[in-house]
Amino acid sequence: MRYIIFLLFLIFNFSAYSSEILKYEIESIIREINNEDDAKVGILIKSLSEEGFTFMYNHRDPFIPASNQKLITTVSALANLSPDFKYKTILATDGNVKNGILYGNLYLIGGGDPSLTVQDLEDMVKKLKEYGINRVEGNLIGDNSYFSEEGIGQGWPEDDLNYCFTARFSGLSVNENCLKVTVNIKNGKVYASMDPLNNYYQFVYSIKFSKKAGNVILKVEGNKIIIEGKASSKRSINLESSIPVNHPSMFTLSVLSKILDKNGIKVLGKMYLGKAASYKYLVIHQSRPLRELIKKANKDSDNFYAEQIFRTIGKEVYGEGSTYTSARAIIDTLRKMNITTENIRIYDGSGLSRYNATTPEALVKVLEYIYKTPYFYDFFESLAISGVDGTLKHRLNDQFLKGRIIAKTGYIKKVKNLSGYVKASNDEVFVFSILVNDFKTTEIANKLQEKICSILVKHPRMVGIGNLNTHNKN
The missing domain is CATH 3.40.710.10 (DD-peptidase/beta-lactamase superfamily)
Structure with a gap:
């Protein structure tokens, strides 16, 4: 003891x-x-x-x-x-499907999912095809109302707002609201591409060719991606850049529009943002937990x-x-x-x-x-x-x-x-x-x-x- x-x-x-x-x-x-x-x-x-x-x-x-x-x-x-908990992203309609035609609007309803990708949207559109839909008589409408805000936070460093690590938040987002831009200048020609493909951004070329090459830069003004500077017609230039999109919900809707086109689903109406009021589910995508x-x-x-x-x-x-x-x-x-x-x-x-x-x-x-x-x-x-x-x-x-x-x-x-x-x-x-x-x-x-x-x-x-x-x- x-x-x-x-x-x-x-x-x-x-x-x-x-x-x-x-x-x-x-x-x-x-x-x-x-x-x-x-x-x-x-x-x-x-x-x-x-x-x-x-x-x-x-x-x-x-x-x-x-x-x-x-x-x-x-x-x-x-x-x-x-x-x-799982996030939900929904394709819905206020109309009816008959003989391959959707008579009504097609809604993309965001649920704040941070992980939604282009591949997810493509999978959702493939399920639309299973309904036999090949035409939408109404409009393509994006609903981002899950969040009451879209943009950047108070007190975020202004010097960093052009980088994807400060991408804007939104109730309707895709690919973390980051756009990859690739530019190749070769033999006096400019080739530019975006990933993901979308109808929101447009390229504007302002390249001057000369014997001596200078700087070529990318800058964003609204929905325009401007490629400007001096380039040599005898030398190749390759640029890659990632930029945070400035209007995530509209950008996401435009990505969906491209995917619909690629899959042969034609939307006859306009594309805009609005709140879905009365609708029926067509496709529901759930995130990982x-x-x-x-x-x-x-x-x-x-x-x-x-x-x-x-x-x-x-x-x-x-x-x-x-x-x-x-x-x-x-x-x-x-x-x-x-x-x-x-x-x-x-x-x-x-x-x-x-x-x-x-x-x-x-x-x-x-x-x-x-x-x-x-x-x-x-x-x-x-x-x-x-x-x-x-x-x-x-x-x-x-x-x-x-x-x-x-x-x-x-x-x-x-x-x-x-x-x-x-x-x-x-x-x-x-x-x-x-x-x-x-x-x-x-x-x-x-x-x-x-x-x-x-x-x-x-x-x-x-x-x-x-x-x-x-x-x-x-």
Whole structure:
């Protein structure tokens, strides 16, 4: 009996001593970083074992989250929509089909699906052909009303709006609202193509040929893609560019129009946007379940997926797919998790906005919450794994750290964040959030995050909770 008491005494004191050492090591790293760069740092680290190690540093201060915002978005989506949620895109009519002719309008009704592709639209049109339809007497109408907004978020960086990672959100979208343009100039001629094919954009050529070649550029003005510059008639030029479409719902409808033409279905009426009121289903396309879609948002840090999922929360909870309702629904969800929302501001779902604010405490509590739910593995599998995949494929990838940090990165100008889980060498699990704002160089933020993660992995504790892979799915 005395031996058991003595052993428990040793275990308790070693654990306490170990915690103090770990705390000292982390504080030393913070002091070192502050000496190099007076960055704003916020940290919360917590062991998921009972009465385990906790470290706090500015943990309730507001920080710009960058893509760590996606953690809040995707956890809230799982909580409000369920991992089985599927998006629907519908072809419908207000008329009737007779002798291969659709007497009425053909509607394309968007459901906010971030994953809808040209191939999906082609499959839907093939099913129309199975009805024997080869002509539409009415109009081709696109319904994008699933979201009450279309465009970009408040506080998105203006310098980045010409890139596809800031593609506009919309209730009716295709190919992540990104258009690929290829230009070949050869033997004094210009060949240009678009993917996907559409009726929305038009090429305008303004190329001058001369003996000496100059610069050839692409620029977009409204629905015109202008190719301009100087080219040599004796030299070939190949250009490839990807551009975010400026009117996603109309663009998507125009892609469908091209597909209908290709499949021999002629639409006699006009093409425009409008709300479908009374209609009958012709074809329904369903997306993969939400548990699969959040992998793109988190593991690959796909902004478009995050924005579509974000507005879906507001639509499904409050009946309106807007920034306001989605932010409100997420704040309500955080409060149900007993998270203080005083220093939290939500302007988008992706973290592109510099108006967003969150705290290390909020992020850790979100990660703690989902860990204790039946949805944990759906969420866990959406995160990047150090040295293995996603945005952590080339970070924290030495032999000892590889596969032990499962987390979400976040980066915009002067913001570099990392939040997630660490599996220590003894299989103890830490949940953490390390937020760094207002730094001079990204190397400072990287060093802070990587040193702390390394210490957590290499610092064994006496008490463990087992490997994450044994977490109960039920």
